[in-house]
Amino acid sequence: MVRAFNEFSAKSESDGCLLCYNAPCTTRCPHGVDPAKVIRSLRFDNLNGVAELIGDAELCKGCQEKSCSKACLKGKMDRPVRIPQLMNYAGSLNKKDSRLRKVDLGITFCGIPCENPFFLSSSVVASNYEMVAKAFDMGWAGAAFKTIGTFVPEEVSPRFSTLRKEGNSFIGFKNIEQISDHTLEENLDFLKRLKDEYPTKVIIASILGQNEEEWTYLARRVTEAGADIIECNFSCPHMTGEGLGSDVGQNPEWVERYTAATRKGTHLPVLAKMTPNIGNMEIPALAAMKTGATGIAAINTIKSIMNIDLEDFISEPRVDGKSTVGGYSGKTVKPIALRFIHDMKKHPLLKDVPISGMGGIETWRDAAEFLALGCSNLQVTTSVMQYGYRIIEDLIDGLSSYLGAKGFSSVLGLVGMALPKLVPADQLNRHSISYPKFNRSQCLGCGRCYLSCYDGGHQALEMDQTTGKPKLNPQKCVGCQLCSLVCPVGAIAVGKRIET
Structure with missing residues (x-):
């Protein structure tokens, strides 16, 4: 007799799922149940979503065919995921969690109404019209479009690598990708089409200039294209030119100058995107606010060297036998992101500044932590690269159910709730x-x-x-x-x- 799953065994088993596209376990289910989505919700801690998805759990309990397990692609590697046991466990959650009240996730950020706090961050996941349109259709409230400049950078191949720990191949992620590989005019056309076709979605135009004139010019052009917010990329850690990206974010004088230049070209809200490659983020954040920023975006990726291969002494990603310092992201940077956000929210001159938080958000729990530390907007990249835009379903459902269970009437009620309980070390x-x-x-x-x-x-x-x-x-x-x-x-x- 197979022992029934408990919370620990169910989590361990769901972690082994490959999270397939067009999952065969679902397509072959004779009862029309969607085990792939149930398992995905288990994986992302959305237990209320699991309870709703499982519906009539008796269908799985009485199933003799076990078509789901027979079709599981993981069986080609070692053994299939124990889907029947997972489905029975999911059915046991139904009575406990299905009556939770859900809360509308609408929130205003920098004066702009957003249907929920979840945005794509400025990266490859938001780099053309088709991608962002698909994300909007799936429920993302907005997107920070991949950084636009007046030039098209020359890119390398490959440009990504991951940090592994035991069975998990994606706890940390490194990229050496630069700004958009589309021309300025192509990007402006993407922005215009997106705003025309998705008027209620929020478009953040990330820009990067090479001098003050370019910052002003780019701000004016993306404003004319229909952007709702402008984000100044003061933080990309691997731009090839001097005085670009994180070089700017580490220099308060440049931050002041380029924020002022951006403000000169637009009436829109302006976010200054901060680099974590610095000791005190409050210093450049104050410089940005002094000269026209509306809010702060934090954090960008962390300068890193992912590994050294001890056979040939080459790091990753390998570009024709060599590598370079790149940007580190993923789940493992979340504690660093939360620390910087805390520091800014505790500063008397920054405590009321709107912050768009990012860095390691994978589940609704991660998102709730950023909100509890004072963020009123959230941006996601690495998790989308790993799991796809579909994670928005569990982000929305999990956060909405959590807020209802805790008695909150809105997302805003959660914002900043953790700050009073974080104190200087000598007060513990x-x-x-x-x-x-x-x-x-x-x-x-x-x-x-x-x-x-x-x-x-x-x-x-x-x-x-x-x-x-x-x-x-x-x-x-x-x-x-x-x-x-x-x-x-x-x-x-x-x-x-x-x-x-």
Whole structure:
């Protein structure tokens, strides 16, 4: 008998799904159920979406054909995803989550009404008319079009690489791509057509000039083309020319000068896109606001070297035997993005400035964290490159359901909620300990917590020879909670706080 899935096993199994296009598990289902979409919602923490999608779970429970598993392409690699068990688990969520109230995600950003806070960020995912039109049709509220200049850069091949960890090949992403590879006139035509055909969607025109005259000229041209907002690219980390991209963002004087030049060419809201390749983002952000910016976009990618191949000593991406410093993005940069956004929102002169946040947003939970730190607009790239525009369905559904469950009446109610609970280090409680709390029935006895505590902590755990499970020595425990972080099944939780 196959053991029923719990939350841990369901998450682990859904993580193994290939997330196929035109998934055969769905196309071959004799009951018209969409297991691919159910699994995708599980993958992206949209449990309410799972509950709604599963519908009549009895169809899956009684299915004898198992056509979904037989069609699963992962079976050609090792074994198929255990789709029937996942569907049964999804059915068990139906009663618990299906009655959640949903909240409309409309929000105003820089004075512009947006149907939801989710935008494509300025990158390859928003680089021509067809792409952005498809994204709009699927539910994205807006797009920051790929950066427009007066020149067309010469690109390299290949231009992407990823950082791997264990079974995950996409925790970090590096690119060495520059601005748009279309001419200025082609890009202006894309903007005009998009605005004409999607008047309620929001178009952010990202621009990059080579001098003050170009910044003014580009601002005027994209304004005439119908853009709603202009974003100044002060932050691309791998432009080939001096005084471009992140070179500008690290120099407050250039930020002031080019923001003023942009403002000269437009009446539209202006965002200054910040580089994280700097210690204090508040300095260039203040410079931008001083000379005409309406808001801030943060963060752009981080200067990086992805790896070194120890056979031939070449880094990635490999361009005819050589590589270069590029821009790092993906899930692993989220903590860095949140830190910079926090710093700006805590600054007395920036606390009320609108911020478009980006950097590692994959799920609705990531999005909610950016909102809770004060962002009122969100931009996404790397996740789209990995999963496609379709992630918008779970982003919208997951965030809307979360807001309803928490009692919020709008997205705006969440904005900034986390800021009061982030304080300087000297204001933290240093006179108490939260000891770990062990769930003995859930513990597998693998000893991961013991190894980490002994070799990387305070030697406060030992393995009980009778039960084969860890035992705590409270005299040595300092409550660091390393054990709870490494437990693979979540059998260790933070216990009650005790004053010392």
